[in-house]
Amino acid sequence: MAGLFRRKKPVHFFSVAEQDKIVQAIKAAEKLTSGEVRVFIESRCRFVDPIDRTKELFAQLDMVNTAERNGVLVYIALKDRQLAIYADEAIYTRAGKDFWQEEVWKMLRMFNKEDYAEGIATVVIEIGEVLSQHFPYNAATDKNELPDDIVFGN
Template sequence: MADVKRIVRHLLMTHWQVRRAFPQETLRAIEHAIAASESTHIGQIFFAVEGALSGMSLLKGGLARERAVEVFSQLRVWDTEHNNGVLIYLLLADRSVEIVADRGIHAKVESRKWDAVCREMEAAFRRAEYQCGVIAGIQAISEHLGRHFPSQASGKNELSDRPVIL
């Protein structure tokens, strides 16, 4: 049985609400945080925020994790030379964060560490601290990437640092 409160929350989520939570200055700050992070390692971080799931997905009981994996594929975050792409996906209607790491990173960083980063970000989002929450998440991810994928002089930026609103 579908969660009626959740469905209503998703149906009432507007593009305006997403833009209010993530205005241009916040998106620029996130982009700069990703660029700064990637100067310390060769990992690739991508941030995407989506206001709500589609009605059909909700009726089928769609989860943020399933959608994050789908977005990871659609945005080609997996398509990096060292298999070191990381997607931070926020489903705003649920204030749910999912981190999807490519196989090169997944083999080196345990899922529980990604989960801890997600829970910290979600706590910030419950306080409506979106910019701080995302930047803190990027910094936490950067620590893991720096440990396993240290910076190299020839490191190139394979994914855009610009956040995406879906």
């Protein structure tokens, strides 16, 4: 897996402040819930449908193994201008199809204004709020199952 992903951010896209804003949104969202939120950004989507790529990454990032099946992956392919949100089975049905579609549209609206970091951060926080309704944070039992950093692909 190490060869597939690189941790270094693309210098040309996010400033340090923008990257920090997204990471802080992930951390804030996860303080509300036992759920896990990840953000994956790459240049090109290898699939026609970005949800197919997101499903593949969800498995590769080991998100299928969260204890409560409540992980969510936000995926963006910058050059191809594609994005998707993939939620594990336990949270997808509880939040409802309309919620997930609205979050994608919200991100698209902000991206159209070229406010990428804010769009990602806003959606991540809202995902955390929905996760908290169904999988609230429990200080006694919760552990951070996955890293909170942004994952950058090729």
